[in-house]
Amino acid sequence: MTAQPVPDLLPSELPAGLPPLATAQQLAAITAELGGVSGLRLVSSGAELERLSHDRFDYSPVLAPLLRGKRAQLIVQATTTDQVLRVAKACARHAVALTVRGAGTGNYGQCVPLAGGVVLDLSGLNRLRRLDPLSNIVTVEAGCLLADLDRRLGALGRAVRLAPSTWRSATAAGFIAGGSGGIGSLRFGFLRDPGNLVGLEVVTLEPEPRLLQLDAPASRALNHAYGTNGILTAVHLPTAAAVAWQQLVVDFESWDAALAAARLLPATALLLNSLCLLEAPVAHCMPAPGGSGPGGCPQARGHRMLVLAAPDALSTLEPLLAELGGTLVWQAAEQGDRGLPLRELSWNHTTLHMRARDPGWTYLQLLLPQPEAPALGALKQRWGDDLLWHLEGVRQQGGQRLVALPLVRWRGAAALESLIGQARDLGVMLFNPHALTVEDGGLGVIDADQVAAKAAHDPAGLLNPGKLRGWAKLPH
Ligand SMILES: Cc1cc2nc3c(=O)[nH]c(=O)nc-3n(C[C@H](O)[C@H](O)[C@H](O)COP(=O)(O)OP(=O)(O)OC[C@H]3O[C@@H](n4cnc5c(N)ncnc54)[C@H](O)[C@@H]3O)c2cc1C
Structure with a gap:
C-alpha cells in the first residue's frame, strides 16, 4: 500500500490573522491598573517571564521552531477569583491578549502566547472548596495540583477519576482545558466523555467580566478548548472510591x-x-x-x-x-x-x-x-x-x-x-500532537459550540489567540 502524504497536517508557520503585540502604551496602562491590585504579582522581564511563557512543546520537532521565540509581554500571577476578574477587566478594556496558564506541562504549546500580551498564571488559585457528601462531586480551584487533590480526597476515602501522568505537577483546570485522559482512562474513558466534568466556574473576558457557574452541558464547550473561550476559576469533578492500587x-x-x-x-x-x-x-x-x-x-x-x-x-x-x-x-x-x-x-x-x-x-x-x-x-x-x-x-x-x-x-x-x-x-x-489548534489536535473538525462559547465569553477574541481555528474562520 502506498501511503498518501497528508497536506497541511503539520504546520510550517503560525496561524494567520493573529492580533498584533500590545503596544508600550497598552502595557503601561495595564501595568498601572493591575499594579494597584492587592495580592497580584506582575513579572515583566527576565528568566521567569521566559519560563512562564513556555510549556513542553519541545516534544514536537514540528512545533518547537515555531514556538521557541514566543513569549508573554507581562506575566500576572493571581490567587483569588476577585483578582482574576480584575485581570480580565483590564485586558478587555485595553484590548490586550490574555493566555491562561496552569503548570505549563502541556506538550503542544497550548499555553504559549502566540500574540504576546498577558499570561495569567493561576497555579496559586488552588484551594479545595468542597466535597459534596451526597454526590461525592468535588469543587476545586483551577490551580490545584491533581496529586494534591488526590491526596486530600484520599483522606476522605475518595480519589480523582482521571489524571495525566503529570499528575504531580499538572493543575486541575490545565488538565480540563488542555489534557485528554490518562491514568483511569481504562475505566472512565476520556475527559470529554459525558460524566467526567460536571461543572465549571468561569470568568469572561469583557469590559465588565462576569463570573458564571456552568452546569455539565454548558461546560462541555470549554472542556479541552485550550482556554480560548473562558477563564476557568474552579472545576466540579466526579470522584471515585479510593482503591489501594x-x-x-x-x-x-x-x-x-x-x-x-x-x-x-x-x-x-x-x-x-x-x-x-x-x-x-x-x-x-x-x-x-x-x-x-x-x-x-x-x-x-x-x-x-x-x-x-x-x-x-x-x-x-x-x-x-x-x-x-x-x-x-x-x-x-x-x-x-x-x-x-x-x-x-x-x-x-x-x-x-x-x-x-x-x-x-x-x-x-x-x-x-x-x-x-x-x-x-x-x-x-x-x-x-x-x-x-x-x-x-x-x-x-x-x-x-x-x-x-x-x-x-x-x-x-x-x-x-x-x-x-x-x-x-x-x-x-x-490525535495529532504536532498541531497548534484545538481542532487540528483533535478530530480535525470545528466544534460550533466551542466557537459560540468564545463569542459569548470573549467577544473581542483576546483569549489565547490563534488556537481556535473555528473562531479565526469567522468574519471579524
Ligand atoms: C511527560 C508528560 C506526560 C503527559 N501525560 C499526559 C497524560 O497522561 N494525559 C494528558 O491528557 N496529558 C498529558 N500531558 C500533557 C499535560 O501534562 C496535561 O494535559 C496537564 O493536565 C496540563 O495541565 P497544566 O496545569 O500543566 O496545564 P497548562 O499546560 O498550563 O495548560 C494547558 C492548557 O489549558 C489552558 N489553561 C490552563 N489553565 C486554565 C484555566 N484556569 N482556564 C482556562 N484555560 C486554562 C492553557 O491555556 C493551555 O491551553 C503530559 C505532558 C508531559 C510533558
Whole structure:
C-alpha cells in the first residue's frame, strides 16, 4: 500500500490573522491598573517571564521552531477569583491578549502566547472548596495540583477519576482545558466523555467580566478548548472510591501474547486502573521498576506490561497472566512504595523517559482499529526500528480499546506525514500532537459550540489567540 502524504497536517508557520503585540502604551496602562491590585504579582522581564511563557512543546520537532521565540509581554500571577476578574477587566478594556496558564506541562504549546500580551498564571488559585457528601462531586480551584487533590480526597476515602501522568505537577483546570485522559482512562474513558466534568466556574473576558457557574452541558464547550473561550476559576469533578492500587510489572516473550493479554484483561471483571504495554526496546529504556534500571540500555529481554490493579484482583490476575504467557517480575503497592510509580512510566511519561536518553525521539497519539494487530504489523514492517510501540488500554464509547503513543524516530516532517498517511489508510484515528489548534489536535473538525462559547465569553477574541481555528474562520 502506498501511503498518501497528508497536506497541511503539520504546520510550517503560525496561524494567520493573529492580533498584533500590545503596544508600550497598552502595557503601561495595564501595568498601572493591575499594579494597584492587592495580592497580584506582575513579572515583566527576565528568566521567569521566559519560563512562564513556555510549556513542553519541545516534544514536537514540528512545533518547537515555531514556538521557541514566543513569549508573554507581562506575566500576572493571581490567587483569588476577585483578582482574576480584575485581570480580565483590564485586558478587555485595553484590548490586550490574555493566555491562561496552569503548570505549563502541556506538550503542544497550548499555553504559549502566540500574540504576546498577558499570561495569567493561576497555579496559586488552588484551594479545595468542597466535597459534596451526597454526590461525592468535588469543587476545586483551577490551580490545584491533581496529586494534591488526590491526596486530600484520599483522606476522605475518595480519589480523582482521571489524571495525566503529570499528575504531580499538572493543575486541575490545565488538565480540563488542555489534557485528554490518562491514568483511569481504562475505566472512565476520556475527559470529554459525558460524566467526567460536571461543572465549571468561569470568568469572561469583557469590559465588565462576569463570573458564571456552568452546569455539565454548558461546560462541555470549554472542556479541552485550550482556554480560548473562558477563564476557568474552579472545576466540579466526579470522584471515585479510593482503591489501594497494586503495581504489577509483567514480562512477555511474545508480542502477540502481550497484545492478546492487553485486549483480554480489560474485558474481565477485574478492577484495573491502567494497563500500559511497552515493546521491548522501549521497556528496557525505562527507569526501574518498569524498565531495567538506571544504567545504559541493555539488550531487550521482553515486552512489558505495567498494570495498576485492585487488591481483590490479584488472586485471579496472577494465574491468569501466567496462562496468557506473562511472567510477573515486580509488584508493589502504589501508596507507600518510595520508588518511581508506574504511572510515571506510562502515557506521555514513556515519551519523556525515551527522550531523556535520546531527544531524537518524538511521538504520535493514535486510536487503533480493532483488531489492532494488522495495523500494528503493517506500520512496523514499513518503519522498522524507527517506530516503537507503546500502547495504553482505554474505554471508548462503552467498549475497551487500545490507543498507541508510539515512539517515532524524527526523520523530518515529510517522513512523519507519510507515517501518518499510512496509519490513516489502515483505519487508525490520529490525535495529532504536532498541531497548534484545538481542532487540528483533535478530530480535525470545528466544534460550533466551542466557537459560540468564545463569542459569548470573549467577544473581542483576546483569549489565547490563534488556537481556535473555528473562531479565526469567522468574519471579524
Ligand atoms: C511527560 C508528560 C506526560 C503527559 N501525560 C499526559 C497524560 O497522561 N494525559 C494528558 O491528557 N496529558 C498529558 N500531558 C500533557 C499535560 O501534562 C496535561 O494535559 C496537564 O493536565 C496540563 O495541565 P497544566 O496545569 O500543566 O496545564 P497548562 O499546560 O498550563 O495548560 C494547558 C492548557 O489549558 C489552558 N489553561 C490552563 N489553565 C486554565 C484555566 N484556569 N482556564 C482556562 N484555560 C486554562 C492553557 O491555556 C493551555 O491551553 C503530559 C505532558 C508531559 C510533558
